[in-house]
Amino acid sequence: MYSEVVKAEGHLIDSQIMTGIFDTVIACEATYEVLEFHIGRTNDDVSRLKLKVIANTKERLDQTLGDLMSFGCYRLEDSDVFLREAEADCCVPEDFYSTTNQRTEILHQGRWLTVDDQRMDAVICLSGGAAVCRKLRDIRKGDLVVCGKPGIKVIPEFKERDRMGFAFMSNEISSERRVETSVKKIAELMRRVREDGGKIVFVAGPVVIHTGGVDFLCKLIRAGYVNVLLSGNALAVHDIENALFGTSLGVDLERGLPIYEGHKNHMRAINTINRAGGISQAVESGIIKAGVMYECVQHRVPFVLAGSIRDDGPLPETMMDLVVAQNEYAKQLKGASLVICLSSMLHSIGVGNMLPAWVRTVCVDINPAVVTKLSDRGSSHAVGVVTDVGLFLDLLSRNLVG
Amino acid sequence: MYSEVVKAEGHLIDSQIMTGIFDTVIACEATYEVLEFHIGRTNDDVSRLKLKVIANTKERLDQTLGDLMSFGCYRLEDSDVFLREAEADCCVPEDFYSTTNQRTEILHQGRWLTVDDQRMDAVICLSGGAAVCRKLRDIRKGDLVVCGKPGIKVIPEFKERDRMGFAFMSNEISSERRVETSVKKIAELMRRVREDGGKIVFVAGPVVIHTGGVDFLCKLIRAGYVNVLLSGNALAVHDIENALFGTSLGVDLERGLPIYEGHKNHMRAINTINRAGGISQAVESGIIKAGVMYECVQHRVPFVLAGSIRDDGPLPETMMDLVVAQNEYAKQLKGASLVICLSSMLHSIGVGNMLPAWVRTVCVDINPAVVTKLSDRGSSHAVGVVTDVGLFLDLLSRNLVG
Amino acid sequence: MYSEVVKAEGHLIDSQIMTGIFDTVIACEATYEVLEFHIGRTNDDVSRLKLKVIANTKERLDQTLGDLMSFGCYRLEDSDVFLREAEADCCVPEDFYSTTNQRTEILHQGRWLTVDDQRMDAVICLSGGAAVCRKLRDIRKGDLVVCGKPGIKVIPEFKERDRMGFAFMSNEISSERRVETSVKKIAELMRRVREDGGKIVFVAGPVVIHTGGVDFLCKLIRAGYVNVLLSGNALAVHDIENALFGTSLGVDLERGLPIYEGHKNHMRAINTINRAGGISQAVESGIIKAGVMYECVQHRVPFVLAGSIRDDGPLPETMMDLVVAQNEYAKQLKGASLVICLSSMLHSIGVGNMLPAWVRTVCVDINPAVVTKLSDRGSSHAVGVVTDVGLFLDLLSRNLVG
């Protein structure tokens, strides 16, 4: 039998980390023995665990210890991280360490370095004395890549139990809830983030336009509650179509009826922007006088439009090279305090993949399956609201702006 | 080859009845020949069709003609309806005519009689010189039952194309719509029904309470927009739980959190009503001071609570004998001009089964599959709205009451 | 400040009971101090907790202790349970104890009695020296009802971590899973239950028939894997319609097309059964020769058909008095080891309300929202499978019967 002792500290019980540790050992077909457990005496105290993990092969033991890392378990005596050179562009050694979205530190030359740009599914490179997450596609021959498991420590987020009731919101995703209650909490959080000088990022799909959310989102932009807008080509096209012709996908938003040649309106909107040279130019030259894109330009809210296989057009600003678009998304997400995802599974998952676990995320969609999928992506600070996104924005803007 | 000539009149094209007639003949593996077709010259004119149906067996011809009946096709020379006696309670002759929800007439002793209490899945009885729909379970030995196909004429509803835009609403069921637009049309319809002295029936599930719709539904009741409330035990229990304790299924509706012993509150609510002797008594004795049931009692809005296999309690008013409950529902639906179904597939389908095709029906649910299912049940006047029911009621009551 | 000390034992960490205890104290706005915590050294050992709960009012302390009961927390020195007489039929004293679905014991005359017929939302009566769950509607004047909180102990189910992987299945509800894997585990569980002489209850909706599951469910019945069938009127009607005419709701199951007068077939099926005097009589007289109901009769599988507001008919066997139907359901569920719910939210929730927490439950539905709703109802042994129910039955019967 092979065994090793690991330690972990923190709010191990209320954040369900202890449960995760024990489940992981059993799932790896290993066994455990609790050597020491000091429980936090009160809600504010941390707990401390010293655990012996036992397995019948060396390999299984290593695997178990590897899986326990994401719960913050670390070896008693740690050695420096193991670095290897990338053999070619986009290629890393076989035993590379694949990151989670949790805060990570590596031990290098006896010092613990916090990894920058933390995100999931990346590798850690040592570059200029600093540790940084890098995507596989950005690896260049010769980069120093963290490999194996020694010298790596993951510090899981602990659930903050009573701070603004945010944690409690996330318990259950259901359409059978009173949306007003969730909206109040989200509004409170937004107010606080703004007071603290934090950054609020909106991720939005075209459903915001179709469901009549334009005016409400515009109110939020004007009131300074939207610091970044991440979206795709369709939101911008339908917003501009609405600003120019009063329709969205050819449907008159006031009367709910398809109008004459309405199906052509989104093509006309693209053509108009193409002739102006871009959205900003169209705003500045007075061609577009209202709408989400108009307010973004007027209030200098950065926006990124990522292309997709289904796009028409695209608009001049739409980034059809997705590597460029992903980089631009990541750049704008840097330092975000709160991300609000509105009815766009595609862009929301893209954003979720880029975010560290500690950024609070709110997902609003009328389809509970989308909300579940987004909330499940490993962030302990994600909450979901199942409701009509147009009505949600109405409520939210009434709450924040009046 | 066997053939017969049938006729049909009305808005055959814009109501897609012609398409239905031709599809039916092909589906029955028969063929047709158009003998005469006079098309309505303008939107107000009716069309007239004379069609020869040809089949290779007598049986197939009869089947085809039978299926064409629901599109209003009738034989050139009709003979009296064929009547047989029911051989036993709840039993009818094998060739009984099974009703649709379309307006139906029978030829009896040379006179066309309009069938009363029209609904689907019933049989037609002749009773005291009148024709009436009767459910199988209400058939008594000796009842005169309409059998076979001669002497029966179905008069399908024609789609009224431009009246208040109602028909256009029903085109498509999607969550990607602006709810305000639908609400405006529904409000307009409700106003008009009330002005005309019509009856508005609400069918509501407990989600109305969970999603915070109570205050808005109460406003509608007080303003006279709810003439009948059809529901189940749960709506009443959770409404009373909310009135007494501020919770719904134990969740505090203001804060969105489960509260102390909240899970017990709905049992306490039932116990309270049981002790008072019923909902009306609890309202009259001042125990209940607010909520949907309170307003119904105060404003003398008849309500029917049908029991189900999942009910707790039940409350004294809840009808656990479903034959009694169905009869009471049917009685209250008589003469309804507009039925609004809110988040209750079970009760809405129950109601749909009882209604004639010409009663306008609005189905509101956050799940598009429910709305599709309800709208598909054969009424040409059903529209669906996919949205959050709490927010829908907020919008609707702001629109109607302010 | 008011305080009291409680104890709890068991698999407190891996069953997330410790997390629940701490969350509950915080949610009740009380605080805690861990006096002693002995952690289970290995996976098989139990843990032991001694916790001081502190609140600023006596009432809040009592509330917190009350809420902690469902996690198995009990007072150090307990006194006899408090009994009061019911003042009238269906009415209990205000401070009645409302049950959970967890195993419960009461201390009466110094002896701990296990409560019989454990289910949620009932009261506990002492009757003939035994403790038993009783529904409010079954309370009679003079019954001795357990009130307040002393002398009551709840013993929560502990998650069995590695037994047949059942627990692991329940982690996540998603349609993006390989159904074969879940089916294999369910089949294994069914085999083991049958070997152990356990009882398997199927709860099924009419979708079983519409999706073509009849033959596969029949195979399971013939092979002895269905010990009880709980359903409604519609399953039986459509099954018999299918047996007699090859259609389900008028759609030919082989060709997928509506057939001639198909809409009438379910009425004809009901009429046929009415004439025979009932389903059993129709089977015995050879009128019905196949299908789910046929196999139930032939293999003496008890079935209960509960009525609902949407039923046509009903068939003679359908219980339209829901009090009778609920009692019959409860009777047949007694002693069940495994309950498999197929596409019937209504009947499945009804059954879930009747079951103690320790009965394993599998919920199969194509709609993930239904599966989530059923799995959330407090049973630690419920798993959900999101898939097509017809194809699920095909796979399951191939797995079990071949």
Add this chain to the structure above:
Amino acid sequence: MYSEVVKAEGHLIDSQIMTGIFDTVIACEATYEVLEFHIGRTNDDVSRLKLKVIANTKERLDQTLGDLMSFGCYRLEDSDVFLREAEADCCVPEDFYSTTNQRTEILHQGRWLTVDDQRMDAVICLSGGAAVCRKLRDIRKGDLVVCGKPGIKVIPEFKERDRMGFAFMSNEISSERRVETSVKKIAELMRRVREDGGKIVFVAGPVVIHTGGVDFLCKLIRAGYVNVLLSGNALAVHDIENALFGTSLGVDLERGLPIYEGHKNHMRAINTINRAGGISQAVESGIIKAGVMYECVQHRVPFVLAGSIRDDGPLPETMMDLVVAQNEYAKQLKGASLVICLSSMLHSIGVGNMLPAWVRTVCVDINPAVVTKLSDRGSSHAVGVVTDVGLFLDLLSRNLVG
């Protein structure tokens, strides 16, 4: 009053084109007068309509006639199409004609030319004597663009009523159907397309892998039923992850459990392909020995992987420039007889936008909302199947290959 006479021919009634024409006139607030209507005497005969459209302004008349074009209505005396030069790249004159996905002809120098590469939301250019659909982004300064409405004729698809029952399948989208029946018809269609030398295109999302569909899709590829595969990065990554490690998103497909370091497997898969230089190289060098991508390479089935904002990696073959990816998709779709979309709303809508209306399309998804959305996109030959995609592929491959 202004008026003009238009004509239309074809299966105007059974394809609901007459209904569409009348509805359109009313929706445009114009009126009509039927001058002549010759109805098809039998199912095979076409109908002929001569209609006078009347409006109170010249503009409204023009708008109405414009909207009637998509129903195949054309002016009695037509003049040559109106051509204008594009003033700049990606910009067209304001009155450009925006295409539908219906077959279109233009009158140029007295000859009717059929438009090539028909798709929706494009413009028509005259280039080298031929008419061709061109996307806005592909327009170059000086291109001759069709503008206004004269000289354009749309020939709508007519519903083929009884050919292989395909049309009848599309009536209703519901999960309450027998999937076997739909599978049989789709298999029959696939067989016939293959016999006729037609091209079958599969559009597939990663859910095919997660739900265990790999083996079945591989069988279909080996048997020659997949002529093109259109997908994104994720399908290929998870397929290769499954081939290399037996997992999909880290979940062991045999046991349904997350495995050790499983979350890392998809990164390892990408790294492996990067090192090999690409998927084809990895297959040829024996690194990948099974799976969907393996079979595509071995059987020379062209595949296109389009990038998206949520992609990891990407693989060397993934096209991250979406303009390139869209062009490649369009190229591979050319000449397709049948398109089968499996659980990928994004790629399926992308494909739907590129296809002419007459290409038959099958959409399979467990979410009815996705199926509705895809089927509604203007193709008269789209059918939807709501079911588990893994089980669907199992059934389909058993049906076609055994």
